[in-house]
Amino acid sequence: MSVAFLRIAIVLGLLTAVGPFAIDMYLPALPSIGADLNAGMAAVQMSLLVFFLAMGFAQIVVGPISDMIGRKAPLYMGLVLFVIGSVGSALAADIEWLIGFRFIQGLGASAGMVVPRAVVRDLHTGVEAARLMSLLMLVFSISPILAPLTGSVIIEAFGWRAVFWAVTIAAALAAVLLATALKETRPRELRVGSSFGSALAGYRFLMGNAKFLGLSFIGGFGISSFFVYLASSSFVLIDHYGLSPSLYSVFFSINAVAFFTMSQLTGMLTERFGLRRVVRIAVAGFATAMVTLLAIMASGFQALWVMAALLFVGYGFLGLVIPSTSVLAMDDHGEIAGTASALMGTLHFATGAVAMAIAGQFFDGTPLPMVTGIAACAVTALAITQITLGRAREAAPAAAE
Template sequence: MLRFALVLGVLALTSPLAIDMYLPALPQLARDFGATEAAVQATLIGYFIPFGLAQLFYGPLADARGRKLPLLLGLGIFLVGSLGALFSTTLPGLVAWRALQGLGGASLMVIPRAVVRDRYTGPDATKLMAMVMLVISISPMLAPLFGTLVLNFGNWRAIFAALAVLAAVGIALTTFVLPETMEKERRRPVSFSHMARGAKVLFTDPTFMGLTLVGGFGMASFFVFIASASFVYMGSFGLTQTQFSLAFAVNAIGFFGASQGAGTVAQSVGMSRMVRLAVTGFFLFTLLLFLLVLAGYGSVFVMGGCLILANACLGLVIPTSMVLALDEHGDIAGLASSIGGTMQMVAGGLMIALTGPFFDGTALPMAAAIAVCGLIAFLLTTLVLNRRTATA
């Protein structure tokens, strides 16, 4: 099990590092290219949208061709994207290479969980999955600190060099250490007609779509923060790269801490009621943040405090809303999970694209965009859960 934990841990942390590791370098990147904040944010959008869409591809491919081939394909694409980003000389070129990174990185979110299910069951599977999920949960908080450490030895290009090395290590581990966990007799060809029928059911189900988008706009608030935080914290608040990385990690503690207790809270108050209350709290805390910033009280401590509370609410919302969305679709849970994950990533990318032109390096546009995400999530929750109660 230690061998599996090592390999899957390296694979699982690669994509979160690709998203968050270079956040401290975004202002530097903007200066080097002479670009605006909104233009630099396109390097995040370029990663998020292919990353979300490609998850629909890797799951069926892994069922049809085994686990190692799609993993190696994804890692190879990610490696090429990292090297391309390393040597980019224009911002549009960097966006394109980031998109290629996202296209490859999607495999590293989908397939490791399938590898766990293939090889282990019962308590052993739970233990190994917990290790993988811990890496996925902790690495986004620590990634900016890793990025700051790398920046001490070079500029933003050094971060992509580090990601290329990580991808090469992943290829070596997958090739020489990780065995194929899906026997040929268990593999099944991709059925596009079955996928189309399942997708039609999901896209015409208001409950599934509504709850998925509730989680999606919750995630979108994270993405808005990720895209803008380095400019606000280092530019407007005057933090150093290390201080920004620490502030980023603290803001994420609320989410990951609350998510660990979501199951216990749901058992006490019920899943639907918990989502309703938590989304209401998320909206109120994001609205409070916006009003305080608007009134001129948007210090780094006010920002951090409100975001910790808002993100703690999201820690209860995001995993539970997906469980509720899948509740009536057990026969196509895999497809529903893939579509749900894709929709959430795309919603986040589109939110950055729509709000990016309004960012000016200060806290107000970021706080406003996060509050808009909270408002949309609140309205969707009210509509969806009222309908769910009425039809129950």
């Protein structure tokens, strides 16, 4: 593995992690934000939901812009918006103010989600793309491991507002990294012909492409299961199980360790078995773990260690699903990589936002509604996988992909 390959993975991973960092550092603060701003659980969760919505739907615009003007300029613009939203959130006087600036923050974070995937496609396809994507996931996974722990320390020492000052500093550092360590991967000659008109044509084409949609929704429902967990886990683990914010952060980080550890096997496994087979097996393992967790919880046995063990196994399998489906979905669309990445990201976050909103309606403070939502997402992903990547649909040897 070359130094340049590793450097690109680190830069793209850190740029991608800026937005999730603002989520994961924020999670331990949800109960204290509600108390400080005199807001109910639903209103506090709304500040999380609008961030997801903004980060998801803004990608639909940012992606084509990156095809038209290059990859770096949209990243700079996104970081500026992210800083504005972070500072406004830190100064929030009430929950409505916080929700508004979290929306702006999410708009800025969208660039860091959509553009790095397009950069990967600019540089590589197939197994090499899977290797780069898995390395990106490794760096990206720093966020769910370190951010909750860092967030809980900051919250306990300085209060929840300090979280937003911390992510402001992180965004400034990301801007320096972008300026000094990443070259433009979409040169001017490749931008000729890229416009909002061509983007609309690209979206129409992709929306009619069953393979692209199927792969996007497999990843989307996998991510949705994690969104359901994000929205409810702090209330379940802190209020129901009685964990401190620090212990909650450790619990949260364990799942991230499973995710990024397994994601690092993506390149090796896809080279040996092919992307399609890896996706099929990984989604089946993910769904099996989550349905088993639901069955145990529904029986009345709700021990924390059971939840920890099965979430660890399930999100380990998910670590293989996300990079593999992303590479497969974009493999055939290099000329409109930004547009394809944007639509895929938007579908991921739209699916996640809907799943999170539905699960939130049933939340009662116990773990069962959260686990039910996670299992439902996993089963849906499995069903879509069978339709999209069933053995009868193998058009080429798996190893070729």
